Amino acid sequence: MLAYIARRIVYVVPIVLSVALVCFMLVHITPGDPLVAVLPADASQELAAQLRAAYGFDRPLPVQFGLWLWKALHGDLGTSIATGRPVLAEVMRAVSNTVTLAIAAAIIGFSFGLLFGLIAGYFRDTWIDKMATGIAIAGVSVPHYWLGMVLVIVFSVQLNWLPAVGAGPGGSGQWAWDWAHIRFLILPAITTSVIPMGIVTRTVRALTGDILSQDFVEALRAKGLRETGVFGHVIKNAAPTALAVMGLQLGYMLGGSILVETVFSWPGSGLLLNSAIFQRDLPLLQGTILVLALFFVLLNLSVDIAQALIDPRIKRA
């Protein structure tokens, strides 16, 4: 088992390096001079050259990458051009809000997804199955940013029950788990939860159907096990795959929150990314994407290890 974990961790190193390379290259695929955001329009040639040297843009690309990576490894992702604050601090503060949103959405999406998936798979081809599958397909097909707008229209504009934007009363930056704050979390969390809900439903439904059609289930029933007992075996057999899918979905929610956060002005990493893009704040853009991608890689790693812990067959593959 330890050998498997070690092998998985070693395998992650080249991935992390390539991710860093992609993030580094992002700045260099941008059209125009990377200095354009800091350089005054009427700057002289000498000033431009000075600044280029100060930022290290005059060195060869591989050297620039090496220096950038070395700094990044020490937690220095540069300073934001727009605010002048360290990128890492800005990103981490925003990520904590995104994590709050993703966890709330995961609780909603995964519970409904597991529930609908198990029921649909168990009562396959009945009207219950058709209804659950219908909800699942709607969940994965809905443009979630539009769903967010519709929820705002119904619950904020028309019913006036819940706030439409923000993450706390009076635009306060500090999150707290009290009703005054949770009110702001409900609509964005529901909006974020529909895609994972749909995907978990579809996965669990397929898994349940497959497991129930296997011979060992027949044997369990033949030996007189009650249906609740059979159900326990279904859950046990579906768990590793379901867990992997849910881990991946959690990663998607953390990394892909920009649309929902834009709709609800939720002060997370997505909204930060949005402002970085439109203010051409390249260090911030680069840093945010790097941190989010690393989160995703680490999450995938932990899911793989957790999966191998539950199901010993996996580590042999």
Next chain:
Amino acid sequence: MSLTASDAAPQTAPAGKARGYWANVGRRLIRDKIAVACGIILLLIVLAAVFAPWLHLADPYQGSMIRRLKPIGTANYPLGSDELGRDMLARLIYGGRLSLFIGVLPVIFAFMIGTSLGLVAGYVGGKVNTAIMRTIDVFYAFPSVLLAIAISGALGAGITNSIVSLTVVFVPQITRVAESVTTSVRNMDFVEAARASGAGAFTIMRVHMLGNVLGPIFVYATGLISVSMILAAGLSFLGLGTKPPEPEWGLMLNTLRTAIYVNPWVAALPGVMIFAVSICFNLLSDSMRSAMDIRN
């Protein structure tokens, strides 16, 4: 004489069988009520978008300061008017042109690139496979929405950049599917027979394998159109796609966002179009999957 007969036999047999297979798939699809309904809805939306100039619609760019945000059902404005007093019906139909274009094109590009890469990786195997598949793994280290935003955001706003970024997002996914299908086909007897008869690698891939791997990849790609429509409109919604006053569903949703306090249901209409196209492609893809009896 006997030699030519045996030569012809393996060539005609798969072709005849293939025709029967596709006829069966077609028959199963036509019997599937959901598939037919989705096909008709998509066809109507596409035809309306293509033939929009001949449909006697209002000018989608012509605004009116005194007729802004009319509700659905107003005289001369069957679906109301937008924040600049432009006819919503005309803008929704014209909007289909750009929205479908930027939503479907990345999947078509990715289908062509990914199938080629996957076919080569799966057939050649060895170091080539490792090189292609490990490069693909790097893109899997990014959540797809984040990757699309990162590339689009770095390249800047614009239709071309949005299509490029989505193509980059979908190529790895299609390559993985193509590679796994190719690997499973490559050791089958008929490929072995073609190789024994002296066919070159390119001929084997093009003539003998492509037809056998294309079906599953195609079905997978159809399912991706749904995601692509949502993401393409999403990029426009963020301001990374097309520019106003161009009618495009994602951008319309964005510019109408402030109107939800005045006329909420008109503001929500462009999203209904994205939803309809996306769910129809998803259901159609599911139906094709079961008609072609593809598992996973």
